[in-house]
Amino acid sequence: MTRTLLTGNGAAAWGGRLARVDYIPAFPITPQTEIIETLSNWIDSGEMAGRLVMLESEHSMLTAAGGAAATGVRVLSATSSQGLLYAMEMVYTVAGWRTPFVLINVSRGLSSPITLEPDHNDVLAARDSGFLQIHCATCQEVLDTTLMAFRLAEDKRVRLPVIVNMDGFYLSFTREPVELPEAGAVDAFLPPFDPENIVFRASTPTSQAVAVLGGSPYSYFRYEMHLAALNALEVYDEISKAFAQQFGRKHDSIESYQSEDADILFVMMDSFATKAKAAIDRLRDAGKAVGLLRPRLIRPFPAEHMQRLLAGKRGVAVIDQNLSIGKGGVLHSELASVLYGQKGAPPILASFIGGLGGRDISAEEFFEMAEVTRRAVDSGKTPPPRLLYNRDELREIRKLQAVAHVERQELGEKP
Amino acid sequence: MSETETAFRRMKDLPSTHLLGTGTPMCAGCGGLQALHVIYDILGGKTVFVNAAGCMTLLSVYPFTPFRGSWLYTSMASAPAGAQGIRDALDILLEQNRITPEEDLDVVVLTGDGAAYGMGLSATSGAMERDLDFIYICYDNEGYGNTGQQYSGATPHAARTATSKGPRGFVGYKKDLFSIWAAHKPAYLATVIGSEPVDLARKIEKVKDLRGPRMIITLAPCPTGWDFDPSESIEIGKLAVKTGVWPLKEYVNGKVVHTKKPYPRIPIEEYLRRQGRFAHLFKPERNERLLAELQAKVDEYWEDLERSSFGTS
Amino acid sequence: MLGVISRDSLAEAIRAELATLGAEIVDKNLERAESAFQLMRDHSGCVMEGEDVSAANYNPPDWVDLPFEEASKSAPAIHAGLTSVEVKTGLWRTLRPVIDYDRCKRCWWVCSTFCPDSAILVTAGGSPQIDYDHCKGCMICVAQCPSHAIEAIWEHEVKEHLGG
Numbered sequence: 001m002t003r004t005l006l007t008g009n010g011a012a013a014w015g016g017r018l019a020r021v022d023y024i025p026a027f028p029i030t031p032q033t034e035i036i037e038t039l040s041n042w043i044d045s046g047e048m049a050g051r052l053v054m055l056e057s058e059h060s061m062l063t064a065a066g067g068a069a070a071t072g073v074r075v076l077s078a079t080s081s082q083g084l085l086y087a088m089e090m091v092y093t094v095a096g097w098r099t100p101f102v103l104i105n106v107s108r109g110l111s112s113p114i115t116l117e118p119d120h121n122d123v124l125a126a127r128d129s130g131f132l133q134i135h136c137a138t139c140q141e142v143l144d145t146t147l148m149a150f151r152l153a154e155d156k157r158v159r160l161p162v163i164v165n166m167d168g169f170y171l172s173f174t175r176e177p178v179e180l181p182e183a184g185a186v187d188a189f190l191p192p193f194d195p196e197n198i199v200f201r202a203s204t205p206t207s208q209a210v211a212v213l214g215g216s217p218y219s220y221f222r223y224e225m226h227l228a229a230l231n232a233l234e235v236y237d238e239i240s241k242a243f244a245q246q247f248g249r250k251h252d253s254i255e256s257y258q259s260e261d262a263d264i265l266f267v268m269m270d271s272f273a274t275k276a277k278a279a280i281d282r283l284r285d286a287g288k289a290v291g292l293l294r295p296r297l298i299r300p301f302p303a304e305h306m307q308r309l310l311a312g313k314r315g316v317a318v319i320d321q322n323l324s325i326g327k328g329g330v331l332h333s334e335l336a337s338v339l340y341g342q343k344g345a346p347p348i349l350a351s352f353i354g355g356l357g358g359r360d361i362s363a364e365e366f367f368e369m370a371e372v373t374r375r376a377v378d379s380g381k382t383p384p385p386r387l388l389y390n391r392d393e394l395r396e397i398r399k400l401q402a403v404a405h406v407e408r409q410e411l412g413e414k415p
Numbered sequence: 416m417s418e419t420e421t422a423f424r425r426m427k428d429l430p431s432t433h434l435l436g437t438g439t440p441m442c443a444g445c446g447g448l449q450a451l452h453v454i455y456d457i458l459g460g461k462t463v464f465v466n467a468a469g470c471m472t473l474l475s476v477y478p479f480t481p482f483r484g485s486w487l488y489t490s491m492a493s494a495p496a497g498a499q500g501i502r503d504a505l506d507i508l509l510e511q512n513r514i515t516p517e518e519d520l521d522v523v524v525l526t527g528d529g530a531a532y533g534m535g536l537s538a539t540s541g542a543m544e545r546d547l548d549f550i551y552i553c554y555d556n557e558g559y560g561n562t563g564q565q566y567s568g569a570t571p572h573a574a575r576t577a578t579s580k581g582p583r584g585f586v587g588y589k590k591d592l593f594s595i596w597a598a599h600k601p602a603y604l605a606t607v608i609g610s611e612p613v614d615l616a617r618k619i620e621k622v623k624d625l626r627g628p629r630m631i632i633t634l635a636p637c638p639t640g641w642d643f644d645p646s647e648s649i650e651i652g653k654l655a656v657k658t659g660v661w662p663l664k665e666y667v668n669g670k671v672v673h674t675k676k677p678y679p680r681i682p683i684e685e686y687l688r689r690q691g692r693f694a695h696l697f698k699p700e701r702n703e704r705l706l707a708e709l710q711a712k713v714d715e716y717w718e719d720l721e722r723s724s725f726g727t728s
Numbered sequence: 729m730l731g732v733i734s735r736d737s738l739a740e741a742i743r744a745e746l747a748t749l750g751a752e753i754v755d756k757n758l759e760r761a762e763s764a765f766q767l768m769r770d771h772s773g774c775v776m777e778g779e780d781v782s783a784a785n786y787n788p789p790d791w792v793d794l795p796f797e798e799a800s801k802s803a804p805a806i807h808a809g810l811t812s813v814e815v816k817t818g819l820w821r822t823l824r825p826v827i828d829y830d831r832c833k834r835c836w837w838v839c840s841t842f843c844p845d846s847a848i849l850v851t852a853g854g855s856p857q858i859d860y861d862h863c864k865g866c867m868i869c870v871a872q873c874p875s876h877a878i879e880a881i882w883e884h885e886v887k888e889h890l891g892g
Binding site: 063068069075201202206209269322 | 460461465473474475476478480482483484485486487489492494495497498499500501503505506507508514517518519520537539540541545559636
């Protein structure tokens with residue numbers, strides 16, 4: 001086992017290499033491109049067996065991934081944002097083929113307007129597709145989760161492809177200390193892929209992914225995918241235990257930080273949760289008992305586990321680094337649906353939208369969110385959803401608008 | 416492959432055992448299915464057909480499939496990419512002795528003109544550029560057939576379709592897919608038609624023995640879309656060849672060679688008048704201008720051929 | 729249906745819907761519709777409006793909890809070849825091709841090759857045999873047979889023609 005500094009992209013590439021992936025259909029997009037460059041270089045230099053093929057679009061890339069998995073080899077691919085959306089028809093399609101593989105998504109805000117830095121609208125757009133999705137907050141988690149994802153996807157009780165998500169820039173390009181497991185240990189944890197009867201072989205003619213006409217049979221196939229995805233909750237817990245036994249690191253379906261004795265909790269996904277943890281340490285110094293829940297599994301959604309962790313809590317500040325235009329934060333909605341009618345459900349579920357397009361969330365903002373939630377608990381009134389956005393930022397956009405010649409009416413605001 | 420080497424010299428040499436199953440929902444008289452059944456007889460069941468959305472997607476509807484071999488439905492735009500994934504995976508398994516060579520399959524993309532001429536062009540171009548070892552069969556019924564025959568990149572000038580019902584029919588022109596594919600320098604490329612089964616069989620025989628991108632376009636007379644009685648399907652195919660509307664040619668070793676030259680070349684009207692999609696050229700009165708234009712286009716093709724130094728066989 | 733749609737409203741609908749196809753075609757359709765209407769009238773009573781389902785007294789739907797099944801079963805894949813032969817597309821036919829074996833010259837390759845559905849089999853002796861379970865009645869074989877040895881017969885006249 002080696003301890004080294006790796007970027008998130010580097011960690012993902014190592015995950016693929018250690019998992020002994022056979023096939024990597026690829027297409028470049030910021031901020032994931034280093035993943036495929038790294039893998040490509042290893043293959044070219046002979047350090048790694050495997051084949052990498054550049055397709056001409058992400059839609060084709062996902063099709064090739066599914067086609068290879070349907071033939072019975074272990075497949076890894078990577079994309080982001082616009083690429084994930086371009087592939088979206090095939091994201092849904094290949095999940096329905098029940099061919100397991102791992103897709104690394106390096107999250108990046110969606111067009112329009114087109115941007116580069118992270119938020120979660122891209123990966124959440126895939127949440128209904130049948131792909132499982134696991135979200136990482138550190139580069140170590142990226143590597144570990146990639147390995148677990150193969151075992152999860154290939155388990156007979158699941159057989160669905162898995163997205164492993166990391167934030168662009170904050171993880172993809174940032175070096176963190178990562179322990180690289182030894183190849184032998186990984187082989188013990190992750191046996192070769194057994195595709196069973198979902199293969200293409202001359203001796204066993206198979207028509208895969210055929211049309212199904214009629215609502216009744218269609219319902220069967222779709223709901224079976226859902227049952228398989230729900231199985232993944234149990235299977236994931238088994239796998240994360242086995243991983244902890246083998247490698248000494250436990251990655252639960254929901255990370256809990258200082259939440260046992262807290263009655264106010266932050267709930268958020270991915271790497272910005274690390275900022276929340278730092279803020280929680282400061283809040284505790286100031287005598288405020290605040291905690292954090294960070295769901296790693298988003299699909300399947302760990303509903304029961306979440307209900308147990310939130311039972312008896314007084315106020316929850318859900319910080320969504322995403323926005324469903326016309327509705328609000330996705331994680332907030334998901335939590336509300338999980339908590340509704342549950343005994344002991346927190347009476348206050350407040351929604352904050354922060355970090356869109358990688359906008360930073362400051363320590364002061366975390367302190368203030370805790371304060372707002374505390375006041376809501378005391379008054380019993382849920383605050384309206386809030387976009388984290390301050391006066392300086394508003395001034396800034398006005399300046400940019402002036403350069404862009406945007407007409408605006410003076411409404412008595414100070415410039 | 417010279418005359419003396421081919422296994423298919425006469426109709427008698429055609430396969431008498433039919434491998435493609437009956438019971439598919441293709442229209443009665445489907446020219447595409449007729450070509451496919453000859454092709455499948457020769458390619459056989461050691462194949463995996465990778466399909467793009469179109470009429471033939473309905474060949475396999477759970478739990479029914481007519482294939483003795485394998486099949487994968489992908490999407491409208493990306494069948495060649497599906498083929499890439501399967502071919503690469505089989506190669507990986509073979510290289511590593513994880514399967515025996517007997518388990519290998521030929522990968523065959525099967526799409527209509529909608530995918531081939533339009534949405535799938537990018538994926539096809541990519542596959543050819545990567546020198547993918549696969550076969551591509553395009554059944555060309557000159558429109559988006561499965562959705563009711565709207566015009567596509569393959570629709571010929573003046574044809575009536577569901578989206579070109581005006582008095583002049585379709586104002587566009589049929590895309591030259593053969594030239595687009597030829598520009599990629601594939602291992603093999605040919606036009607065929609089910610009504611010329613010996614020519615078709617010879618070309619498929621060649622395809623079977625080569626490696627790399629092997630591309631086939633078959634004109635698929637379509638009773639439903641072209642508006643004629645199903646019984647005329649083969650006759651209309653023969654007329655397409657005799658009038659010179661559908662040249663039978665191949666691209667091999669960098670050259671285009673015509674495998675059948677209609678002589679004498681009969682007037683295009685003989686082909687057009689049999690199809691309801693060209694009825695407006697004849698009734699309520701003859702559209703002489705358009706008929707002349709269509710004839711001129713065909714004449715131009717064959718006269719250019721005569722003049723050029725290539726294309727002799 | 730009868731009692732809900734009148735002869736007149738049927739004719740009006742046909743005129744409106746098919747107007748663009750021209751008077752000749754409209755008239756043909758009116759004629760056919762009229763005879764179909766007559767035919768159904770003679771059997772009126774076969775299709776009747778059902779009773780409303782009572783919400784106070786109904787058979788509960790027999791809901792089941794769909795059991796999880798592994799992808800080896802629950803993926804939309806067919807783990808066999810040639811299952812399409814179970815679909816009897818012969819039911820599509822209104823016309824049936826019948827081979828006169830006295831005229832047939834045993835050039836099996838023409839009809840058998842041109843049949844799009846692979847529904848003409850060739851025996852060991854080189855004799856073509858039509859698979860009537862699957863023949864769709866496209867009549868290509870009738871049109872293409874060089875010795876005109878195949879005849880088209882209406883399905884509903886088959887019994888008479890073949891003598892029982």
